[in-house]
Amino acid sequence: MSNVTVCVRFRPLSAKEKRDIGDNICIQSIDSENFIIKDEKEEGFTFSFDKIFYEESKQADVYEFLVLPIVRDAVNSINGTIIAYGQTGAGKTYSMEGSNILESDEKKKGILPRVVDGLFTCIKTSADSTKYTIKLSMVEIYMEKVRDLFDLSKDNIQIKESKIQGILLSGATEISLSNPAKALQSLSSGIANRAIGETQMNMASSRSHCVYMFTIDQQSLSEKRVKSGKLVLVDLAGSEKVEKTGAEGRLLEEAKTINKSLSALGNVINALTCGTPAKASHIPYRDSKLTRLLQDALGGNSRSALLCCCSPSPSNASESLSTLRFGARARHIKTSPLVKVNEDKGSDKKNGALSGTRDETFEKILEKMSERLNAEDVKLLEELFIQAGLFVDLDSTDDLESNFQDVVEQTISSLMKAVEELRSAVQMLQRENMTLKERLGAAERLDALPGGTADFLQKISGLLSYFIPGMQR
Template sequence: MSNITVCARFRPVSSKERRDHGDTICIQNLDAETFNFKDEKEEEFTFSFDRVFYQESEQADVYEFLALPIVRDAVNAINGTIITYGQTGAGKTYSMEGPSILCCDEQKKGLLPRVVDGLFKSIKVSEETAKYTIKLSMVEIYMEKVRDLFDLSKDNIQIKESKVQGIFLSGVTEISVLDPAEALQSLSSGIANRAVGETQMNMASSRSHCVYVFAVQQDLTTEKRVRRGKLILVDLAGSEKVEKTGAEGRVLEEAKTINKSLSALGNVINALTCGPPSKANHIPYRDSKLTRILQDALGGNSQTALLCCCSPTLSNASESLSTLRFGARAKHIKALARVNCKEDKYTKKQGASSVTEDESHERILDKLRGRLDAKDVKLLEELFILEGIFFDPGSVEDLELAYEDVTLRTICSLQQAVEELVITVEEIKRENKDLAGENKALKARLEAAERSDRLCKDVGGNMTFLHRILDIGFFSPLGWFILSCQEGGMKTTSLVLHNAGFQENNIESGLH
């Protein structure tokens, strides 16, 4: 359980500020966490953050306090997000990159190169037990469009959500990086692409949000488990107010869009600080691309750090005050970071919390056993591992949703099988009908054949009599007597035939 870590950073007074407004500063350092702030109207405020980095602070201090714990967690499959916020010129990019991304000055190196070093160092420590892959992607959000900084032709990347990956950038270029040098080279090419895009669109980097994503995959080969951690760094566009820029036309539109997305960020933070997400407490993540990308970071499965960058001078006091107020609100967000994988059920952890975890684990399995047989539970467990669904014992709901997914898929395939069977039955019915027709025709032919056969037999019998009559002689009394004993029809026929003068040969051939 962790709140968002919120820090404030004041950069040194710039030569321009000193020249234009003198070096009056608006902050009074109280301790490492607290300071007094006095604005142009001499109004005083006291702010407390997790840590305050004053003008003389080192880049290494910022990294160690704000980023290092998150980097270590990312290697252990806990998502992390680091955001720099503040007006243009407040030191966001300097904190993120340093004077330049490839800067070799150990003292001046920014968060990004230090994060890269930290990731590879942490991986090295755990390399004996796992195989790691790190993939890097870089996008820029400008005028509510997400642009791939590794492939400028992908200028409208969609943000999607899946059960396994959470929020992700669909189709974004991911570069596998094998060592820090390679990662820095890729970052440098992404930053160079950003400049190309900026020139093409005639805009400045301070008018877009830049998002760096490190996807860390851990293959625990002996345990046949895969764990994924995602580390996102965001260098936000300048937070200065539209009115103050005196902008017109396209620049005004840009400023409005930035303001809208930063307001959306503020609204999400407000909604999150008003209580836990529920139906009644809607969190408007979908109001901007920025909040959608940061959805997991702010409200869900992520360790998040916010660095509020400010100028220390009185001339920028009102912008600094709004930055600090933003940070103060963010401090109240409660976020829960989780491990993105199925924990080994045989690994017993020490301490009281493991008891609850084990109990929950058993409760989930019992629930499943009630509905499925042991073989199905085992299969389901394997499926979770294969698909990388995290098996968080605290989240019965997630597990049930995953179970519903599997059930739905099974129902779908069963429905398909039933549909196929219905089609087969219809075909068989049709064939059966055709066969019945043929059968009927055959029967009719058979009956006709039988009738004709019977007729032949009858005629054959009559022919015998006819022969006898002919032998005896038609006009003899015996002939008449025999003839009168025959059945009506045949008798008539014989008589008619005989009277007509037919010879017996003719009669026989006509009947056969």
């Protein structure tokens, strides 16, 4: 088991923050892992993380500490995820992309171009007997829909779970990256399609969660085995206090959806770290597209890291505190990174079959079929694959799960009803039992009376029964 690595990055004060309240900052450094932050009431809170990147930190520092170990693991087929989290305008996109994805200034390059360089360097230095292929998919979650940033016509990508590959984006475009220049060009074209808007905090605010998915296939030529590593980078849309920023219209709707999915992410993290095994089985991954997509990263076999981006300005202290509390909680998540080896594909190739993992093969069959069949037939074929257990459709898993929950709830409520009925039956029997006991006692007392008295009382009782309705003779 390994913990999620959590780092904090404070960006420099923005021009607006300086204009509004001068050069004051609300953080006080203790060392590279600890600091104190003061809230609006000047109350200090101490936080500890794996590393704190203060305002003067370099892009290269963040990459080397937080990202490089995960890149190396991904080349060795251990899945990895890096998530940038924080308030709008806190520096997530700057950390991920740099000031521009095609930035040539070495110092300003963000995580993504460094990941590209890192992947190709790792591959270059690996053994000749291994053949690598790197592929890239880019999607954004905008207003709870997953859009393919390489093909805008695919605006409702389904998230599926394959037994072999884990969470995957069904039908999302995958671009083969043959060299770093091609990779940067592809990233740049995808980024250009991302939803951007202007908020009070950020002139170019990301209005969607952006997911960069690198797949690194490693084929050992001697053993004919394929190992696959997935490296997922997530540049989240920023949380926003709408009452503070005064967002209206479309911006307000976007902000509400963003805040909702971020709170779903918070709920998943709370559930994962709440500690009781009973609760741990109810992780609400299906409450949002974002949490579904991050299911492997948070609760699965992925090595994960979180970069909490914050403003150092006292005017944003409460937002920074909430980001830091989120990060502190996420530090307790444990994941179990492991290497996944795919089936031997050598024999398939000899038979002229389609290359790729088993799920990829079925995806390709579906793709080929869609050229000949109409959409409904292809959908039917896909459903048959899912029914045969070749794919797992998360939506249908959800249906099954909720049906199962319904049945459990119904069973519990009918059992409770039956217990209630049994309880009242027992009470009734107890009352009858009491009456019978009383009658028996009375009969015994009557029998014990001297002979003449008993006959006399019997006659009186017979007489009274004529006058008192319901009385037994």
